[in-house]
Structures are given as C-alpha cells and as structure tokens.
Amino acid sequence: MKFIRSHKKLKHFFALLLVLSLGSLTIAQETTPYKDVAPYLNEARNLRNQNKIDLALETLDKAAEEAEKNEDVKALIDSYHELAILYLKLDREADTQFYWDRASVLLKDTAYPYGDAIHKYIEAILLYRSDQNFQALSMLEKAKQINNDRNFFNNILLAEAKVYLNLEKYESATKNLNSLVVNTDIYEKDFLRTQAYLGLAELYLKKGELNESAKNGEDALKMANTHGFVMESKKANVLLAKIYEQLGLYENAYTKSQNLLQINDSIFNVEKLKVEVKTADKIRDDIKTNQIVSLETKVDELTESQNRSEITAILASAFLIIISLLAVSLFRNNQIKVKTNDLLHTKNKELQVARDGAVQAMEAKTNFLSTVSHELRTPLYAVTGLTHLLLEENPQEHQKEHLKALKFSGDYLLNFINDILHINKIDANKLEPLNMDFNLKKIMNEVMDSLQQSAKANNTKLVLTFDKNIPGHLMSDPLKLSQVFMNLIGNAIKFTKDGQVTVTTKLLHKENEDVKIFFEVRDNGIGISKEKQKSIFDGFEQGSIQINREYGGTGLGLTIVKSLLSLFDSEIRLESELGKGSAFFFEIDMRSLDDLPEDISFEVTQRDYDFKGLHLMIVEDNKINQVITKKMLTKKEITSDIASNGEKMR
Template structure:
C-alpha cells in the first residue's frame, strides 16, 4: 500500500515538472529578439559634436526605447549613460544625476565592466565640476581598469588633462593632450584633436605663452570649421579674441570677435536654446512618466498574485507531502554529494595553487628575459659599433675575415634578442594592433623585395598571387602584418633551395566596410613531418637538431607569427609533407575605406647627406657608448659634445646651439624622457632623437609625447643611424622652408 502511494506521488511530481518545463520552453520561444542599437550611438555622437543637441537627444531616446523593447539591459545602461553625458554638455547636472541613478539601479543586477567603467567616468566628471579634482583623478583611474575601449580611453585622457589643468599640473596635461593630437580614434579622431588643441591653447594662455596659445587656438578653429563643430568654433573664436588682444594684435582680435557675434546671431541664439531645453525637458519628463507607469504595473501584478496565494497554499501543502516522502532518498544522495564536494574542493584548491604558481613563473620568466634582453643591448652596442669602426679603418685582409665574422655574430645575437623581447611584449600584453590606413599590396611587395636577395642565393623563385578585388585602402596594422610576412616568407626561403615560394592574398568576403582576406605562403621545400607539426609553433623549434645545424636560426620566427596573429584574433594553420613542401595560411578581418590615401612605405629610402660641419649633443651615461657614438659622428665630419646625464643635457642645450640631440632614455637621475620634456620648454626646434635600448616596459608613444622627433634602438645599423640624423635635420629644414 505504501509503495502504491509513493508511486502515485512520484507521478504527480513528474506532471508538475513537465508543466514547469513546458512553460519555460514557451517563454524562451517568445523571447524578444534584440536589436543592434550601436548605429544610434554613432549618429548621436555625430550630432553632439556638431552641437545639434536636440537631434542627439531624440536619437539616444530612441536607442533607450529600442533597448527596453528588446530587453537589452546592457544597451539600456549604455543609453542612460550617453543621455547623462549629453545633459552634462548642456549644463543640466540635475538631469545627468537622474539618468546616472537609473543606470546605477540596473548595474546592481548585472556584471558589466564596460558599464561600470562608464559609470565611474561620469562620476569623475561630476566631481571635477564640483572642484573635487583629486577624487576625480582617483575615479578616472578606477574607470581605466574596467574599460579598454579605445574611444572611451581617449575621452578619458581628455577629461584627465582638464583635471590636471585645474590642478596646475601642466606637464601631465600637456603629455595627455599631445598624445590626443596624434590619436587614431575610429569615431572621434577630428573631434578629439580639436579638443586637444583647444585645451592646449587654454593651458598656454594660463602660463602666458601667448604665441603658443594662438597657434593651438588657430589649429582648433580650423579643425572645428572643417568638421562643423559649432561649439568649438565659438570657443576658439572667444579664446583667440582674448589672446590676440593681450598680444596687441587688435585687428586679429576684432576679426575673431566679429566672427563670434555673427555666430551667436545665426546659430547660438535664443530660439536654439529654447528648442534644446524643450527637447531635453520633454525627453526627461516622458521617461519619468513611463517609469511611474512601469512601477504601477508592478503593483498591479503583486495585487493579482495575492489573490492566488490561497491556491498556492493548498498546492504547497500537497507539494510538501511529496517532498517528505522523498526526503529519505534525498538525504542519502546528499551525503554522497557532500563527500564528493569535499573532494572537489580539495582538488580545486590544489589546481588554484598550481595555477598561481604557473602565473608567477610566467611573470618571473617574462621579467627575467626582458631584463636580460635589455641589459645585453649595451655591451652588444659596443661590439657592433667597434666592429663597424674597425671595418671602416681599412684593416688588413686577414683581419677583415675575422671582423666580418664578428659583425655577423653580433647581428645574429641582436636579432635573437629582438625576437625574445618581441615575444615577451606580446605575452605580457604590451602590444596591441594599430588601426591606420595603408595599401596591402605595397606592404607585401616591399617584404618580397627585401627578401629577393636571399631567394636568389637559394636559387628560389618568389611569386605573388594578389587578388585584384582587394580594396586599395585598408584599415589595420601594416607594421605587424609586415613582420608576419617577413617571418613566414623568410622561413620558406630558408628551407627551399632551387624551388618556388608562392605568396597568395585572396578576398574571401566583403560586407559593407568589413572584409576578410585569406593569406597563404606556400613552398616546395623540405617539408615538416606530422610529428613535428604539433610543436613547430613553439619557441626554439625547427623540426630537428640536424635541421637546426644545417639551416641555422633560433626557431622563434613561427612563434612570433603565431603571437602576432593572436593580436588580430586570427590563427595560423599548417599543411605539410616531408620532401614535398609546406603551406602556412590564415585569415584576417579588416576594414576598408573609399578615400584615396598616400602609400605608406616601411623601408628606409637611403639618401646621401652632407653631414660636414654639423654639431650634435650626445646624452649618454655609458663611457664606452660615448666613445663609439662620438667616433661614428666624426667619421662623417660631425663634431659633438657629451652630456653624462639628463641634468647636464638640459644645461648644455640652454647654453649651446646644436643641430640635433642624441638622447639616451635610461640614465641615473632624471631619465631621457624627462630631460626631453624640460628641453622642449625652451627649445621647440632642435631635433631630438631617442638613442636607446628599448625594454619591455618602454612605450614609443611616451617618447613622442615627451617631444622626441624619432627613435633609434641600440644597437643599431650604422646606415639607419646616419639616415635618421639626415632625415631629422635636413628633411625637416626643407619642409619648414617650404611652409
């Protein structure tokens, strides 16, 4: 009898479960498809920068409504944040805080780092507006940790610069603004550059550098006019009117004042302000009304649920009876689960400890290799530099052979160090792909031309099959693509003698401005066995010890290719057979644009410069490097002074006139980067070339932002060294004379 009752209870439970499962399935089938609201944000950003505030508000309101219809919580949060920023632009901080609060409620129930970062960014702006600038800086730093979107980061840099300006930290503000002037933002490149120039003009006006303020103000005004940034046109004219008046250039000041009056009469008038205020108030009030309606609906739903409570109590009683009957069985099962969970927790802790140990070991390896690679460059500079000088001093024939062998060994060691440093930078997330305009055909052809001599020495033909349907003007990172092809094609040439290496580039698909390109490097060389194909992309792998001894090399080329392709979210594939050849292929997604652009060359075009009579300053703390660099300059009839550290460099630049300054970065006391910033305060014209051994933590962007004109990495090839000096002295003089 007990068995029959238990059987009946189980059947009731199964029916209940089936009903719940059916309800869940129907609900999932009725789920509302989400709509992509990103185009609304792009359009609103454009309207905002052109000061069409009413249109921007309406566009963002539409985005919020679409996100709510599609139950897109992240999209709704983004819409509320964009509305909050837009109300800030028209100085309605109360409305900004209203939308910010609405986003706060939604963020409590969802894990959304991008939304959290934007939330802290808006809070930082509100803190800055209330003169709590140190709290604003702290909040901006918090936002940086949560959001790595490039457009967000660039706007954050601009806000940070304005906070620094309020705190009178002019050097920090200038560094941020200089980096924004050369930004590569996909969405607001011109707007961010305009804002950077305008803020720099305000900074220079504060420190009474009126000529620099006028120059930056004019740059901002030109960009604002070209792009229709109405608010920036007004602000630029206001600033320039004040600057020219203080400079005593009253005619120019009058022109800017007249422009300002005309602008206010035609655009920034009472009607425009009324329309914007009316639109802003209507959208805010409509949102509040809708929010009240939503709350009332929830109250109604709760009231209806109360009427069903009695029925729920009866069903609950029946359900409890069923649960009681199953309790004994569940208890036994739970005991087994508890024992299993204890075991799993123990194993998880062991795995956690092992993982932490592996992470620490990886970090230690990365830091060790980076330090060793960097420190090896200084003595290697002495080896390669002295070898070059000795070869130029007409050594005897029996000495030439030894010196050439020494030069080859130095170059080989330098390439090896560079490969290790490059892999470490990728592993440590120190590299990210750029996004610049370039011509793919030109990039591949330049790589092929640079490797043609190696192919000839192996009696190997280099063939390019390039799809004519590939657009000319693409957006991606041509420098890293060039490195990928250099390693793959060079690798195929090395293992192919008397054969053919074919490079294939083919357009796979094109949707709007997104394209996917297929690449392949194919050879008929020695091939790779199936066993070795599994490890060929790992560091220091070349197939076998015999291959390494016969063909040479470090085995890092394919590791670098694999690491670089990971930056593009792509993967290298391999097909190969022993004695028949190998084929390496991959796909990369890029964007293309219709406008024509100048071709970008990545190879140095050698020029013959007459260096005679030039006088340079060498900033270097290493005595051997001082002697070598000075000797190399004297070989081309150049004279030089030596500064042992950054302080001496600043003093020498103040007291003397130099055609260029060769600046080491890593020095005791103040760094070369800090010395450059100080020199640029009183000398804007003398070319400064960073002559340094770049480490894992160094950033080329920070060198340029500090005021360096160019960078030459030590140890360097002499022809590159002389070429850089010529370009930065003579070519820039020629450009200035033309302008």
C-alpha cells in the first residue's frame, strides 16, 4: 500500500528501536491482554466516543505503560491500535501511521489474530479516506476472515456500511446498518446504534425518502444526547436541519441550526484544541523519550559486561536514533503547527456555515410568518366588516348576541395577527426609531384618554403624575412610545379590577440638550409570582394557564414592549408581588428643544359633515372587501365605482 511504502524506512527504524528496548519481552504470547490493561482500553473507548480526546489519550498512555510493565506484547499492540484510531478521529493521519507502524513491528513476531484484524481495519479506514473504496472493502473482508472477536465484528460492519454509502450500494449499506441497530456489543452497543441511525438518515436522504430520513435522524439525536456522543449529536443536527428545510418545516430546521451553534461553541474552541494537541504531542514525545532511556540502560548493562564492540555499536545506534528522533520531532512540530492552523481554519468555516444556516432558517421563518399573517388578515377584514353590517341592519335580539361574539372574536384574532407581524418586524430588524419633535404630556394624555373606556369597564381609576420640569419639546419617536404605553397601561387595566393604575413620568437628569426621563406604570392588581417574573417578557407567556383562561390575551404585549424599548437602548424592569400589584419601569434618553415656544392649547369645535351625494372611486383587489366597502358607503348614501387595479381605473 502507498502509505506503508512511504514509511518503509521509518518502519525499519522502529524495528531496531523496539528490539533494543523490548528485548526482554516474551514476543510469542498466546494469552489475551492482562486484566489490568483491559479497563483502561474500555475507558478510553468510551471517552473517545464522548469526544473527550485529551482524557482518552491520557488513559491509553496509562494502558501502554501498564502493558510494558507487565511485558504484555498483545496489550501493547492493542494500546497502539487504540491510539491510532483516536488520532484518526483527530484527522492526524501521520500520527495514526506512527502508531500503526509500531504495532506492525510487534505483530511481525507475534501470533495474534485479533491484533491482525484491527491492523487491517485501520488500514481499510485509511484507504476509505483516500477514496480507494474497493481496496478498503477488500481489506475489511480480510479483517473479517481473521477476526475472532464478536464485538469487533460490529465495527467492521459499520466501516463497510460507510464504504457502501460512498459507492451508492444502498441495499448492502441498509443491511449492515439495520443489523447494527439491534447489535448486542458489550462495549459499544449504544454508540454503534447511534452511528447506525445516522447512517440510515444519510442513506434515506440520498434516496429522497425525507420522512424516513428525519425519523432515523431524530433517533440518532436522541441516542447521542442521552449518552453524551457530542460529535454524533452535531452530525444529527446538521442532517436534520437539512432534511427539515427540504420538507418545508422551517421551525424545526431553525431549532436544529440553533442546537448546532451551541454544540459548535462547546466543541470547537481554541482552548480545547490546544489541550488536545498538547496532550497528543506530550504522549507521543514521552514514548520517544522512554525509548532513549531504554537505550541508555542497555548501554550501561553492556558496559558492565565489558563488551566493547557491542557498546560501540549500541552507542552508534543510540546516537543515530537520537539524531533521527530530533529530526523527526522538529519535522513533526512544524507539521503539527500547520495541521493546527488548518484545523482552526476548517472549524471557523464550519462555524460560518452553521451561522449562515441559522440566519437562513430565521429568514425563512420571518418570511413564512409575514406571508401567513398577511393572508389571514384579508378574510378577517371580511368577517369583521360583514359582522358590522349585520349589526347595523337591526338583527333580532337573539342574533345580536351571536353577532357581537363573532365580531369580538374577529377583532381579537386580528389584534393577535397584528401583534405577530409587529414582533416579526422587530426580529427582522425592520424597525428603526424616528427622531422628531413632540410634546410628551400630550402623548401621555392621548394614551390615557384612549384607555379610559377599558378602565371604566373594570371600575379602575387611571392617574397620571407628570413632572412639570420635563421640557415641552422633546426629540424622539412618539409613535413607538405610544405603543409602549398602550401595551403597559392596557395590561395593567386588564389585570386590575376595582383598583387604580398610576402612570408616573419624572425628569432624572438634564444637561444642555440631553435629558433622561423615568417612566413607571404601577397597579394594585393580581401581581406576578417570582417564578413567572423570569419568563414574563418571553413571547406567548402569561402568569399561568388559569390567568390566560380568565383574562385572555396573546401574551405578546410585554414582548413587544421589551423589543420596542431595545430600539431606544433601554431595558424594562419589573417589581411585583402576588395579590399586591405590579410596577413596570424604565428610563429613556431624549433631546430637548428649549428654544421652541410651548404649544398653545386650543379646543377644536366638533362638526358633523354631510357626505350625502358624494361619489368615490374604490381601488381594492379583494372581491369580498369590494362588496363590504361599497355596501358601507351606500348606507351613508355615497355612490362609488370599483376598480381591481390601476389599469382598470383608466
């Protein structure tokens, strides 16, 4: 094989190294590894599957150390093989080759079928990674024939399935993966099942069977999250985001993309990569150092026996080995730096792709909500308009009750849809605060007047406490401020019966044109529990299910308030106690225009205008709305013509 030939010289070098350092070991052992080493190997396998790479490396280092101490060649071979597989997971194929070569030297003089099978298994994976799929299948078949371990057979099946997927041999891949779903492996049962579900999800995605792919992807994600298989959880979220996007389930795709961002933040950070690289390099360099120490010990023994010719040969060999190790170490350190930079670059690209996916999912969700909400508003206008017309046509008393209930429901649903559209605009960053001259006291009085009817219905008193030091002319966005107070005061009225709602404005600070104003809306209503105060500003949240049933509402009012205040770089705060009421307060920075004269208050004389005989042009593309509008105008004795678009107006 290409990678074996490229390391032929290195192989001979390690052969000499191992003969000198392990000369006292019994090579032709027939027994299985010492029981003292097996727990380390099992623990390292579990840590590897959970992506705890640095801990797995340290555990395998202990296993190799224990094997050398016990003079157990088979256990040492197993340790080197596990290290090779672990470096494959890190995509450090040069280090994989390093430990594969060390195992090769030991296997040459050791009868160990299980070791030979794993050796060919690693070789097959290297072939698969270099797109030599048929050679990889041939090597896996050889490993299968000499393998005498039932549990390792499952890993061969998994590797075969991945190669079959590459070759688009879906029937063979399905057979292998389904057998792994029900595997009874005593070491990696759950990990193999997770990998099998992932393979099936990828297979069905390639075949275009999206629902089956999603089912297996969710099974894989559930298994991975349950058992801490972080990399498999990442892969499952990537697959599911892609599947749900193709299915048009944009909410699900967005959720998986968010999960992916969290996983990437936990896995791919520079500090973790540094720890893994440092641990990997330390273990490899420690092994080289141990070989040098072994050579020095051998030299001392030969000196005592006064075998000068042998001492000279050993010293020469030791010198060459040390020089070679230093050269290899310098070369590898340079490779490690390049590899680390490439790895960080790759991970940054992956994070960029994941972020772009999340943004795309968010845009899809925003467009979907906007389209659906706009489409719903058109028929709702028809429902509320027709109900209004029916109420004006003197219906019977028993019909009035039903019509009023219908109108209330239509208005409620229309307000709900408007709230969703408002939140959607804020989330999509389509709203920006205006900066215009206005009178704050006038705005506050208009909001209070518009809510007086609701307050009277609840027998609640509205009180405005306005600081007279607040300038008459301010620069900010009066429309968005009105929306904030409409929601806050409306909320306070809804949850306060036979009580009082007090709105307070106070000048906190003024320096030249810059002013800071404090606002508070306080009520003595039902209050909010400590637990619910943490989530009350989240979308669709109310105090409890019982409160929602009794008082109604969408739970979006406070979310809108929080989002609107963020446009002013302000944050809303809350103080509340159950049964004693609530207080919402915040501060906003504005600019004052002191040089402008105060507004002169005047009363507008109300007049009734007679539109009888007026003729209008109605431009409306919806047939039902055309009929409703025309009928409303007719009731006012106004004639009209209708055009569906601008072309028909000509």
